[in-house]
Amino acid sequence: MATTTMAPFRCMMCGHEYQEKVVQGEDVERSCPKCRSNSIRHLKGTKK
Amino acid sequence: MTIRRKARYVDLHLCNSCGDCANVCPVTAPDEYQMGLSSRKAVYIPFPQAVPCSYILDMDTCLGNNPIACGKCADVCEKQAIDFDDADELVTREVGAIIVAIGLDVYDPTEMDEYGYTRFDDVITSMEFERLICAGGPTMGHFVRPSDQQRPKRIGFIQCVGSRNPKIGRPYCSNICCMNTIKDTLLLADHYPDTENFVFYQDIRAFGKGFEDMFQRSKEAGTRYIRGLPGDIEEDPETGALIVTVENTTSGRLERHELDMVVLSVGVVPAKDRDKIAGLLTLSKTSDGFFMETHPKLKPVDAPTRGVYFAGFCESPKDIKDSVCQAGAASSRAGALLNAGEIKIEAITSVIDPEACSMCGLCASVCPYGAITWHKKEVATVIEAACAGCGACGATCTFGAITMRHFTDDQLLGQVRAILAEQPEEKVFVFACNWCSYAGGDMAGISRIRYPSTNRVVRTMCSARVSEEMVLEAFRCGAPVVLVSGCHYADCHYIDANRQTVKRVQKLWDKLEKAGVRPERLQLEWISAAEGQKFAKVMQQMEDKRKLVTPDEIAHAREALKPKKKKARPAKKEPAAVTEATA
Numbered sequence: 001m002a003t004t005t006m007a008p009f010r011c012m013m014c015g016h017e018y019q020e021k022v023v024q025g026e027d028v029e030r031s032c033p034k035c036r037s038n039s040i041r042h043l044k045g046t047k048k
Numbered sequence: 049m050t051i052r053r054k055a056r057y058v059d060l061h062l063c064n065s066c067g068d069c070a071n072v073c074p075v076t077a078p079d080e081y082q083m084g085l086s087s088r089k090a091v092y093i094p095f096p097q098a099v100p101c102s103y104i105l106d107m108d109t110c111l112g113n114n115p116i117a118c119g120k121c122a123d124v125c126e127k128q129a130i131d132f133d134d135a136d137e138l139v140t141r142e143v144g145a146i147i148v149a150i151g152l153d154v155y156d157p158t159e160m161d162e163y164g165y166t167r168f169d170d171v172i173t174s175m176e177f178e179r180l181i182c183a184g185g186p187t188m189g190h191f192v193r194p195s196d197q198q199r200p201k202r203i204g205f206i207q208c209v210g211s212r213n214p215k216i217g218r219p220y221c222s223n224i225c226c227m228n229t230i231k232d233t234l235l236l237a238d239h240y241p242d243t244e245n246f247v248f249y250q251d252i253r254a255f256g257k258g259f260e261d262m263f264q265r266s267k268e269a270g271t272r273y274i275r276g277l278p279g280d281i282e283e284d285p286e287t288g289a290l291i292v293t294v295e296n297t298t299s300g301r302l303e304r305h306e307l308d309m310v311v312l313s314v315g316v317v318p319a320k321d322r323d324k325i326a327g328l329l330t331l332s333k334t335s336d337g338f339f340m341e342t343h344p345k346l347k348p349v350d351a352p353t354r355g356v357y358f359a360g361f362c363e364s365p366k367d368i369k370d371s372v373c374q375a376g377a378a379s380s381r382a383g384a385l386l387n388a389g390e391i392k393i394e395a396i397t398s399v400i401d402p403e404a405c406s407m408c409g410l411c412a413s414v415c416p417y418g419a420i421t422w423h424k425k426e427v428a429t430v431i432e433a434a435c436a437g438c439g440a441c442g443a444t445c446t447f448g449a450i451t452m453r454h455f456t457d458d459q460l461l462g463q464v465r466a467i468l469a470e471q472p473e474e475k476v477f478v479f480a481c482n483w484c485s486y487a488g489g490d491m492a493g494i495s496r497i498r499y500p501s502t503n504r505v506v507r508t509m510c511s512a513r514v515s516e517e518m519v520l521e522a523f524r525c526g527a528p529v530v531l532v533s534g535c536h537y538a539d540c541h542y543i544d545a546n547r548q549t550v551k552r553v554q555k556l557w558d559k560l561e562k563a564g565v566r567p568e569r570l571q572l573e574w575i576s577a578a579e580g581q582k583f584a585k586v587m588q589q590m591e592d593k594r595k596l597v598t599p600d601e602i603a604h605a606r607e608a609l610k611p612k613k614k615k616a617r618p619a620k621k622e623p624a625a626v627t628e629a630t631a
Contacts, residue, residue: 012568013589029537039571041557
């Protein structure tokens, strides 16, 4: 079974920060739930 | 192409299928073809219609050939067809096209414990049901239930077991189960008119030619279709009947049914060996695990790797008719390729400079087509016939060893510098992929959609061609904001090259932040050729972002992102002489 975790993301267009499911090995297009932009930065491992 | 021909341990040319060997074989094993409902011998014919119709010796269940533990089959064979010394053979063939038709596996409902597949004998799968009602099946077509060998009178079919269920990671429709159940109910109504059939479903998908008619006939034949999937199945300890409780969502009532047998209409799953095939032929898969075609509408049988075609379930769940259509199309496509004599390829391909190559192999790892061959401590080489020209390799190589014909680093960096030579602070700098984003800009134009005129677009074949250096150079030249845009994930013209773009932009955001440059100045968007509106919206958003960038920020970025001077490599130290003490 693939491992599912919640990971933090930030929309670089509108600044919205949110948590989303990340399934190991999954290949999905991400978009901001607020503004639909694709400029989504995965915050895992980055200093806020 | 190297093919492994597995050892049969029976000479095909000598065996006349008399069956004497099977008669004396002392070993019995579950018969896979009959879904384990009957047994076979260690030497057997896989199924009655097998071609060639010759016996095969299953060495996994045989008592052994080294040394020969039993040998009864060899003793009894008058033709002396048994060959215990047979071994796998590797056959090499030169081929011009490959058709992938590896089929499917059936979903194993063991994990869905609520249906009691492993607890109750009379809960069976649709595949097992198929064998039970088949004239060539384990009961010779006499339909009986496994627990007491009596004919069941009340049968329930539960649909979508292992299909359309995101909870178990199988959100797709298996396509064939509804019609298979309808066929089974008609068969039962025809052969056993006194049987009561119940179908528990969430949707009946009868969309093919003649399918709706079959569905109506099944209902007219007395099958009860109940809209709702049972929560669980219990067994009555006294009568042994299976109790199915279900909410009928049409009537809104909770119903309880006592059944003699429950058939789980199991879905299909991608073949378990697909990863091996995918690795061999550099194929990509959808999130469901089926192979991805080049284009769902325009090239539905072509694999992204040239010369490879799909037929049947390996590409997506489909019924026999669709599989036959696809197989015909795949063989036609392969025939056209083989008869072409010469093939034309795009001139935009990668060229590797062997002098500059550091033999790291990064280029080979990012190539979506497997068009770059690399072995440790060897210079990478490009197979030009397989290269599609996305440029992901060129953007990944930090040693400048890869040149993309017509989209060289010098040409692209030259465009960046020329565009930003004058008044860069007033420009929105855009990298757009040829197939989607650039075409999206065209769509915005021909649709007469208004958007700010400050954008300046550099076209690349794929967004994956945009290297870190190109983005950094734009900032060094004074660009206030930079947009990298490409195709949506499902539309990428180069299989999945745009995933490299995502990784690169993620790295760039980190790099910019580290250098004290606001990462928001770099944006990433997927814009399709039809999304003129989105292109215009993004340009407006980029213009708004550009206005927020101060001259100080631009000046800081110019300085902070300046390439660091490479330090001269220190001379290699002579290896210390091995002394007696260190030895």
